[in-house]
Amino acid sequence: xxxxxxxxxxxxxxxxxxxxxxxxxxxxxxxxxxxxxxxxxxxxxxxxxxxxxxxxxxxxxxxxxxxxxxxxxxxxxxxxxxxxxxxxxxxxxxxxxxxxxxxxxxxxxxxxxxxxxxxxxxxxxxxxxxxxxxxxxxxxxxxxxxxxxxxxxxxxxxxxxxxxxxxxxxxxxxxxxxxxxxxxxxxxxxxxxxxxxxxxxxxxxxxxxxxxxxxxxxxxxxxxxxxxxxxxxxxxxxxxxxxxxxxxxxxxxxxxxxxxxxxxxxxxxxxxxxxxxxxxxxxxxxxxxxxxxxxxxxxxxxxxxxxxxxxxxxxxxxxxxxxxxxxxxxxxxxxxxxxxxxxxxxxxxxxxxxxxxxxxxxxxxxxxxxxxxxxxxxxxxxxxxxxxxxxxxxxxxxxxxxxxxxxxxxxxxxxxxxxxxxxxxxxxxxxxxxxxxxxxxxxxxxxxxxxxxxxxxxxxxxxxxxxxxxxxxxxxxxxxxxxxxxxxxxxxxxxxxxxxxxxxxxxxxxxxxxxxxxxxxxxxxxxxxxxxxxxxxxxxxxxxxxxxxxxxxxxxxxxxxxxxxxxxxxxxxxxxxxxxxxxxxxxxxxxxxxxxxxxxxxxxxxxxxxxxxxxxxxxxxxxxxxxxxxxxxxxxxxxxxxxxxxxxxxxxxxxxxxxxxxxxxxxxxxxxxxxxxxxxxxxxxxxxxxxxxxxxxxxxxxxxxxxxxxxxxxxxxxxxxx
Numbered sequence: 001x002x003x004x005x006x007x008x009x010x011x012x013x014x015x016x017x018x019x020x021x022x023x024x025x026x027x028x029x030x031x032x033x034x035x036x037x038x039x040x041x042x043x044x045x046x047x048x049x050x051x052x053x054x055x056x057x058x059x060x061x062x063x064x065x066x067x068x069x070x071x072x073x074x075x076x077x078x079x080x081x082x083x084x085x086x087x088x089x090x091x092x093x094x095x096x097x098x099x100x101x102x103x104x105x106x107x108x109x110x111x112x113x114x115x116x117x118x119x120x121x122x123x124x125x126x127x128x129x130x131x132x133x134x135x136x137x138x139x140x141x142x143x144x145x146x147x148x149x150x151x152x153x154x155x156x157x158x159x160x161x162x163x164x165x166x167x168x169x170x171x172x173x174x175x176x177x178x179x180x181x182x183x184x185x186x187x188x189x190x191x192x193x194x195x196x197x198x199x200x201x202x203x204x205x206x207x208x209x210x211x212x213x214x215x216x217x218x219x220x221x222x223x224x225x226x227x228x229x230x231x232x233x234x235x236x237x238x239x240x241x242x243x244x245x246x247x248x249x250x251x252x253x254x255x256x257x258x259x260x261x262x263x264x265x266x267x268x269x270x271x272x273x274x275x276x277x278x279x280x281x282x283x284x285x286x287x288x289x290x291x292x293x294x295x296x297x298x299x300x301x302x303x304x305x306x307x308x309x310x311x312x313x314x315x316x317x318x319x320x321x322x323x324x325x326x327x328x329x330x331x332x333x334x335x336x337x338x339x340x341x342x343x344x345x346x347x348x349x350x351x352x353x354x355x356x357x358x359x360x361x362x363x364x365x366x367x368x369x370x371x372x373x374x375x376x377x378x379x380x381x382x383x384x385x386x387x388x389x390x391x392x393x394x395x396x397x398x399x400x401x402x403x404x405x406x407x408x409x410x411x412x413x414x415x416x417x418x419x420x421x422x423x424x425x426x427x428x429x430x431x432x433x434x435x436x437x438x439x440x441x442x443x444x445x446x447x448x449x450x451x452x453x454x455x456x457x458x459x460x461x462x463x464x465x466x467x468x469x470x471x472x473x474x475x476x477x478x479x480x481x482x483x484x485x486x487x488x489x490x491x492x493x494x495x496x497x498x499x500x501x502x503x504x505x506x507x508x509x510x511x512x513x514x515x516x517x518x519x520x521x522x523x524x525x526x527x528x529x530x531x532x533x534x535x536x537x538x539x540x541x542x543x544x545x546x547x548x549x550x551x552x553x554x555x556x557x558x559x560x561x562x563x564x565x566x567x568x569x570x571x572x573x574x575x576x577x578x579x580x581x582x583x584x585x586x587x588x589x590x591x592x593x594x595x596x597x598x599x600x601x602x603x604x605x606x607x608x609x610x611x612x613x614x615x616x617x618x619x620x621x622x623x624x625x626x627x628x629x630x631x632x633x634x635x636x637x638x639x640x641x642x643x644x645x646x647x648x649x650x651x652x653x654x655x656x657x658x659x660x661x662x663x664x665x666x667x668x669x670x671x672x673x674x675x676x677x678x679x680x681x682x683x684x685x686x687x688x689x690x691x692x693x694x695x696x697x698x699x700x701x702x703x704x705x706x707x708x709x710x711x712x713x714x715x716x717x718x719x720x721x722x
Contacts, residue, residue, distance in 0.1 A: 036066050041357075043075055047082075048353070048360040052389050055079045070096065070104035071365060074111055078364040084390030086119045106132070110141050110367035117369040120489050122149045137169040141367050144179050148372070151183070159183060174203040178210055185217050193217060194228060198237050205237075206271045208304040208338050211244055222249035239263060243272055252279040270296055274308040278315055286316070297325075303332035307339040317658075319346040335362050337380050344382055348656060349630060356385040371395075387561075391521035393488035397534045399423065399431050400564035403667070405592045412582040419584075422592060423564070433564075490520035514540045524558055526566045526586060533558035533566060551575050563589070591692040629656065632669040632689035635696060639687075639709065642673065654687075667691040695719075 043058035056079055062072035073096025080089035093112040097105055109132050116125035129146040132139050143166030150159035163180045170176040181196035193213065200210045218225040225245040232238035239262045246255035259276040263269055273296050280289035293312055301309070310325035323346050329339035340358055347355040363373050363386055371394060374384045388394065400406065400423055408419045421435045494516050516538035524533045540553045552573040560566050563586065570582040627635075636642060636654055645652045658670045671687045688697045696709040697719065707714040 032065060036062055036069055036072075039065070040069075040071055040075070043079075044357050044360050044364070047075070047079060047364060048356045048385055050385075050387060050389070052079050052083050067099045068101055068104075070100045070107055072096075073100065073108055075364045077108075077111055077115060078370065081115050081118050081370055082386065082388045082390070084388070084392065086115065089115050106136060106139060107367065110139070110145070113142070113145055114367055114369040114372075117145070117149070118371060120492070122153065125149055138173070140166060140170055140173055140175045140179070143169075143176065145367075147179070147183065151186075156187065172203060174200040174207055174210070177203070178207075178213065181210070181213050185213050190217055191228075194232075194241075197241075198232060198234055201237050201240060202234065205240060205269050206302055206305050208307065208336075211271075214241065214244065215248065218245065219248070222246075236262075236266075240269070240272060244275065247275050247279060252283045255279050256283070270299070270301055270305045271308065274305065274312055278312055281312070281316060290316075303329045303336050304338065306332065307336055307342065310339060310342045314342055314346055322346045323351075330358060334358070335366055337362075337376065337382070340382055341380055356383070359383065359385055391490055391534075393492075393518050393534050393536075394561075396561045397559040398564055400562055403592050405590050406564070406586060407588040407590070409585050409587045410582075411584075412580065414580075418587075488518055490518060493517045513542070514538050522558070524567065526560060526563070527588065531560050531563075531566075533560045627669070627689065627691045627694060629659070629669045632691065633671060635689055635694065636671050636673075636687045639696070640712070645673075660688075 039058055039062045043055045043062070046052070046055035046058060056076060059072045059076035059079065062069050063076075066072075073092055077089045077092040077096075080086070080092060090112065093108050093115065096108045097112075100108065109128065113125050113128035113132065116122070116128055126146060126149050129142045129149070132142040133146070136142075143162055147159040147162040147166075150156070150162065160180075160183060163176075163183055167176045167180060177196045177200035181193045181200065184190070184193035184196060197210045197213060200207070214225060222245045226242055226249075229238045229242035229245065232241065239258060243255055243258050243263060246252075246258065256276060256279045259272060259279070263272045264276075266272075273292060277289040277292040277296070280286075280292065289312075293309060296305070297309055306325050306329035310322045310329060313319075313325060314322040322342055326339040326342040326346070329336050330343070333339075340362065343355045343358055359377065359382060362377075363370065363384075366373055368376075370388065375395065376382075377384045384396075402423050402425060404422070406421050408421065410417050410419050419435050421433050423431060423433050425431050516536060519535040519537060521532050522535050523530055525531075526533070536557045536559065538555055538557070540555075542551055550572055553570055554573075555568055555570040557565055558567045565584075566586040568582075568584040570584075572580050572582060633654070633656060637646070642654060646654075652674070654671055654673045656669075656671060660668050660670060669689045669691060671689075673685050673687065685698045689695070690697075697706050697717065698709075698714070699706055706717055706719065708717040708719065
């Protein structure tokens with residue numbers, strides 16, 4: 001087992017992550033430029049800490065020093081957007097457009113258009129993007145933004161026309177082809193998406209975006225792409241796509257054979273070479289893999305290949321080199337999501353703040369609207385360290401963590417009961433809630449189905465009902481769609497129309513309408529703690545001849561970031577004139593068990609989801625908090641044998657190693673214990689801590705089994721946790 005490169009990661013990797021920041025403020029610049037860069041990084045630090053007022057002052061100071069600095073206007077405009085001060089944001093962008101260099105004007109015009117989208121003003125955003133396109137036909141971002149507006153408004157044909165227009169004006173820009181491919185992929189037209197990706201890869205095979213789109217489409221069944229690649233007219237591109245599919249599906253030897261026969265001779269295809277090295281490593285040929293990567297590293301590479309090299313080193317466990325290469329990638333393109341993911345994955349606890357600053361730089365210096373960037377972070381398992389300082393409705397109010405179980409007290413019609421619910425995500429990216437009662441899984445008691453898309457988060461409805469055989473299918477009527485929740489302003493109203501069909505009676509069809517209103521953020525008490533909650537009020541009405549049928553339901557609902565709905569009160573009116581009141585309230589949150597009926601998915605990694613709002617356990621509280629990595633490390637350090645070695649040997653250390661999720665979906669924290677931190681030799685043991693139960697495991701001496709710490713001693717166990 002390879003264990004090199006783990007000991008001095010704290011110091012070396014920290015330097016790798018920090019290199020961009022230190023270079024920005026080093027004395028090699030002139031005094032004015034040094035002051036500007038130092039102030040810009042101070043502003044980024046403030047934003048990453050959600051200190052928006054301090055960030056405003058920092059950006060204003062930059063403008064005082066150099067009124068032509070485009071990053072100051074970009075950052076200040078984004079901070080005002082995060083605060084909901086859209087008039088000030090617009091004023092900032094307008095001021096910057098007049099002041100910055102001509103080559104920087106387009107960046108601010110794109111940022112201004114994105115701000116209109118965050119504001120919830122698609123008409124003004126559409127106008128802004130059209131003006132940009134009229135001025136510069138090569139502004140690919142403007143075509144993407146304009147298409148985004150049309151798509152979120154349900155005007156798919158117009159969105160498609162804009163993207164095709166963008167390709168006509170930018171035939172040699174692979175990004176334009178990817179934008180069209182992404183549109184087709186979102187709308188289920190795989191064949192057309194692949195056609196666009198073929199065009200994109202023909203322009204640049206060493207990019208990342210085209211492969212990301214392929215992964216979104218085929219991750220559930222790579223064999224479909226393997227078959228499809230064989231029929232592509234451009235055989236070279238077909239081989240590349242087939243090779244990528246073989247790698248992603250774990251068919252490493254088949255991928256290597258294809259690489260040796262068809263791809264190896266093309267030295268310009270660095271993407272295939274890095275993936276081939278990964279195949280070699282995963283197949284056990286570590287030496288050959290290392291030699292191949294070293295050969296690639298000696299040649300010039302773009303930011304995407306640098307990120308791929310970083311990913312290779314992260315795969316091998318060499319976090320120092322992973323961070324160094326990710327840093328180089330971000331130096332070339334600070335908006336490289338792949339490199340950002342590696343920085344976040346490889347960073348130690350001491351480096352988390354620097355990693356967050358990289359992510360914050362992406363948020364504030366990109367042309368895209370804030371909510372779109374946050375959704376991209378979410379989809380790519382990146383944390384969103386910055387929270388808007390306004391009371392707009394965002395996706396994180398609705399989707400709680402998938403690795404928790406939520407217990408509600410339900411008081412309906414004079415009766416009371418407890419209901420346990422959990423959330424899951426299906427292959428299509430739809431987040432849905434279900435409940436488990438007496439070990440039986442049912443659809444949710446309410447129509448809380450959401451999907452995060454590139455244009456926001458759609459409140460889609462879905463299935464509901466107490467019994468699976470009598471659940472309802474909710475289908476939007478005609479072009480009517482559910483509300484898209486993306487920085488929705490307070491007092492926004494929307495209406496959704498549905499056709500309901502009871503599965504057990506094919507002829508039983510009813511119509512109902514839900515009219516909803518977002519009232520704003522309020523402070524309410526949840527599980528004994530005061531929290532900010534988004535208040536939504538909706539009224540459902542339906543036509544029904546049955547005298548016992550529910551014809552109207554008026555509901556007030558409160559949602560907390562990271563927890564989802566925490567409280568709902570309803571008044572139900574029936575056709576016979578009777579009424580009943582219904583109250584649903586969250587009373588506890590606990591880590592999900594490993595029970596299959598509870599809906600655990602081994603594909604869901606807890607740390608990739610939004611964190612629940614803080615709810616520390618108090619006396620009498622039923623809230624169970626899972627272990628943090630820091631707490632798990634403290635438990636390892638408290639082991640008698642570890643304490644003994646720490647006291648006896650100056651060169652004995654316990655360092656963070658990694659995290660992993662076992663086959664049941666449980667998160668474990670891994671640690672290595674070292675005798676010698678200089679030569680990396682004489683590794684003592686690897687410890688693994690169950691984040692939910694606190695159980696501690698380690699590999700036994702013979703390395704052919706595992707032992708578990710029980711009542712002060714290590715005992716054999718059949719639990720395989722590594």
